[in-house]
Amino acid sequence: MAKQSSNRATQVIEAVGSFLRRCIGSILSAGPIPKHIAFIMDGNRRYAKKQNLEEGAGHRFGYSTLMNMLKYCYELDVKYVTIYAFSIENFKRRPEEVQSTMQLIQEKIEGLIEKESIVNRYGVRVHFIGNLKLLSKPVQLAAERAMNATWHNSKAVLSICIAYTSTDEIVNAVEESCKEKQKGNEKLLDEIGEGPLIDVADVEKHMYMAVAPDPDIIIRTSGETRLSNFLLWQSARSLLYSPGVLWPEIGFWHLVRAVLDFQKNYAYTEKKSKES
Amino acid sequence: MPNHVAVIMDGNRRWAGSRNFPIVFGYEAGFRAFKRLIELACNWGIGTLTVFAFSSENWCRPKAETDLLMGLFERILRFELEHFMRENIRISLIGDATKLPKQLQSLLVDAVEATQNNSRLHLIVAANYSGRSDVVQACRKIAFKVKDGLIDPNDINEYLVERELETSCTDFPHPDLLIRTSGELRMSNFLLWQLAYTELYFTNALWPDFGESEFLEALCSFQQRQRRYGGNL
Numbered sequence: 001m002a003k004q005s006s007n008r009a010t011q012v013i014e015a016v017g018s019f020l021r022r023c024i025g026s027i028l029s030a031g032p033i034p035k036h037i038a039f040i041m042d043g044n045r046r047y048a049k050k051q052n053l054e055e056g057a058g059h060r061f062g063y064s065t066l067m068n069m070l071k072y073c074y075e076l077d078v079k080y081v082t083i084y085a086f087s088i089e090n091f092k093r094r095p096e097e098v099q100s101t102m103q104l105i106q107e108k109i110e111g112l113i114e115k116e117s118i119v120n121r122y123g124v125r126v127h128f129i130g131n132l133k134l135l136s137k138p139v140q141l142a143a144e145r146a147m148n149a150t151w152h153n154s155k156a157v158l159s160i161c162i163a164y165t166s167t168d169e170i171v172n173a174v175e176e177s178c179k180e181k182q183k184g185n186e187k188l189l190d191e192i193g194e195g196p197l198i199d200v201a202d203v204e205k206h207m208y209m210a211v212a213p214d215p216d217i218i219i220r221t222s223g224e225t226r227l228s229n230f231l232l233w234q235s236a237r238s239l240l241y242s243p244g245v246l247w248p249e250i251g252f253w254h255l256v257r258a259v260l261d262f263q264k265n266y267a268y269t270e271k272k273s274k275e276s
Numbered sequence: 277m278p279n280h281v282a283v284i285m286d287g288n289r290r291w292a293g294s295r296n297f298p299i300v301f302g303y304e305a306g307f308r309a310f311k312r313l314i315e316l317a318c319n320w321g322i323g324t325l326t327v328f329a330f331s332s333e334n335w336c337r338p339k340a341e342t343d344l345l346m347g348l349f350e351r352i353l354r355f356e357l358e359h360f361m362r363e364n365i366r367i368s369l370i371g372d373a374t375k376l377p378k379q380l381q382s383l384l385v386d387a388v389e390a391t392q393n394n395s396r397l398h399l400i401v402a403a404n405y406s407g408r409s410d411v412v413q414a415c416r417k418i419a420f421k422v423k424d425g426l427i428d429p430n431d432i433n434e435y436l437v438e439r440e441l442e443t444s445c446t447d448f449p450h451p452d453l454l455i456r457t458s459g460e461l462r463m464s465n466f467l468l469w470q471l472a473y474t475e476l477y478f479t480n481a482l483w484p485d486f487g488e489s490e491f492l493e494a495l496c497s498f499q500q501r502q503r504r505y506g507g508n509l
Contacts, residue, residue: 089505167434167472174415174437178422178429198415200408224501229472236408236465240476261461 018075021252025076028256031263034216036080037073037255038238040230041066043222043246050246056100061248063108067118072252074122074156076259080212082159084230088131088168102139105162109142113149123155129208130164131172159212166232173206174198180206209234217258221247239265278452278498280324281317282474284466285310287458287482294482299341303348305484311356316491318363318397324446326400328466332372332409346377349403353383357390364396370442371405398446405442407468414440443470450474453498457483457490475501 041062048058066083073081085105091098112119112126119126128143135143143162177198204210214234218227223244227235241258243250285306292302310327317325329349335342360367367387374381384403417440421427427436443449451467451474459480463471477494479486 165472167437167469170411170469171432171434171437174418175429175432177415178419178432181419182422182429198412198419200412203412203415225476225478226474226501227471227476228505232468232472233408233411235463236468238462240461240463240478265460 021072021075024252024256028076028259028263032266033077034259034262035078036082036213036215036217037078037258038082038084038215038218038231039066039069040084040218040220040228041247042220042224044248046222047246047248055097056104058248059101059104063104065248065250068252069250069255070118070122070124070158072255074118074124076255078156080157080159080215082129082161082209082212082215082231084161084164084228086130086162086164087229088134088163088165089229091134091163102136106139106142109139109146113146119150119153119158123153124150124158125153125156126150127157127159127211129159129161129169129211131168132163134163157212159209161230164208165229166227167229169208170203170233172208173203176206177202203233207233214238217241217262219243219250219254219258221245221250277321277495278475279322280326280446280448280451280453281322282326282328282451282454282467282471283313284328284454284456284460284464285483285486286456286460288484290458291482291484300344300348302484303345307348307352309484309486312487313491314363314365314397314399316488318365320491320495322397324398324400324448324451326370326402326443326451326467328402328405328464330371330403330405331464331466332375332404332406333465335375335404346380350377350380350383353380353387357387360387360391360399361394364394365391366394366398367391368398368400368445369403370400370410370445371403372409373404375404400443400446402466405466407463407465407470410442410467411437411469413442414438437469441469443467453477453494455479455486455491455494457481457486473503473505475503 044058044062045055046058047053047061048055070081086101090101111117114120118124126146128147132140132143181198181202209231214236215231215238217239218231218235218241220226220240220242223242225240225242231238239258239262241261243254243257245254288302288306289299290302291305292299295301313327314325330345369384369388373384376384414437418427418432418436422429438444438449441449450470450472454467454471454474455477457479459478461478475498477497479490479494481490
């Protein structure tokens with residue numbers, strides 16, 4: 001009986017919360033809404049230490065927070081969300097930590113494609129972005145299954161950067177551009193003697209992140225103000241926002257603040273992108 | 277202490293505007309702040325200082341304003357070169373100098389050559405610079421080497437790209453600290469590859485008002501940062 005009324009209370013609170021978010025969303029929609037928000041989800045381990053939790057528990061809390069933040073973004077009609085789930089540099093962490101993180105990632109990727117998951121509720125297509133060959137086979141296969149299961153979703157996009165660094169992405173784009181030019185231009189070179197010409201469009205075409213426009217906002221939690229090799233190319237004109245809270249502590253109001261900052265600077269960024 | 281500091285000197289025009297001064301006063305006040313910064317960098321033992329003097333995107337400003345800036349850069353080089361020599365400061369230039377006025381290009385080449393053996397502070401001036409263009413020009417150089425059979429595309433790695441970036445004029449191309457003034461929270465296409473693990477510091481002070489106390493605040497902030505480079509705590 002007590003459990004039933006507790007569930008009922010939770011449902012009421014969630015419904016009220018959802019209603020309030022919709023009201024605030026309507027107010028925010030009077031101004032421009034960012035098309036693409038990227039998150040560096042920093043602070044899970046510090047959160048676990050702060051709460052005296054066992055190691056690894058911080059990442060689980062971080063995952064719940066991520067689901068909430070995705071819900072808020074898609075409710076606000078943000079079409080593209082990108083998250084920095086695991087950097088190539090993170091492989092340098094203790095092997096036990098890397099293994100437990102990978103296990104959690106695999107478990108959560110499989111959860112993503114369940115019927116009631118957030119990606120199906122909001123029609124989200126999922127991309128896994130990075131040097132996926134560096135992942136173990138089970139994680140690679142889980143990622144492929146998730147991409148196949150969601151390829152027909154078209155309302156929004158979630159890009160999960162895993163085994164990713166921006167410098168690795170750029171190197172891969174250069175390599176692919178050179179290979180493409182080499183194949184296409186071999187005959188041309190003999191005739192004209194001019195070298196292959198690589199331009200911005202060639203590099204961008206081969207970026208893993210060609211699936212999304214440049215982020216309007218990059219949010220990094222835990223107060224650290226650096227990009228840590230995330231979306232270096234794509235961040236050229238992004239608004240950078242670094243709230244002091246740890247990732248599991250971030251909430252709807254931080255997102256509102258980021259969107260308001262974006263709207264305040266919108267006229268300036270529009271002018272700058274026209275200039276370029 | 278950071279070995280390499282990069283600065284986006286933003287806010288000269290807003291500084292002039294807030295005082296109802298003509299824009300040129302803002303740029304001249306900005307130059308005085310730039311001189312203060314060089315002195316501070318020398319006094320605090322900073323090895324390399326990179327400054328974003330002019331972005332490739334700034335050409336869209338009114339011609340009168342860009343002419344004014346080019347004229348100011350020429351005056352600075354003419355009158356300050358002796359001072360840089362005395363202070364043992366080496367000057368390097370990154371960016372596409374070919375679009376700058378011929379006279380300014382020639383002054384820059386002379387300054388780079390005259391100061392090349394100086395060693396107290398390496399001042400890298402980014403003029404008509406774009407972070408994306410820097411990466412693309414590095415890619416082009418690599419593509420030519422692939423075409424000439426010097427490199428196999430499968431051998432392209434981060435080291436090869438970094439060697440071809442314009443910042444290869446220094447042994448420390450990655451700034452430890454980036455300072456941007458005037459409250460803008462973005463990189464604006466400055467040094468994108470090189471900023472992978474750079475600590476970013478944003479201050480609301482407009483560039484002409486940036487002085488010793490603001491510089492010390494930036495250094496203190498840097499010293500409190502925990503740099504992990506993706507690894508363990």
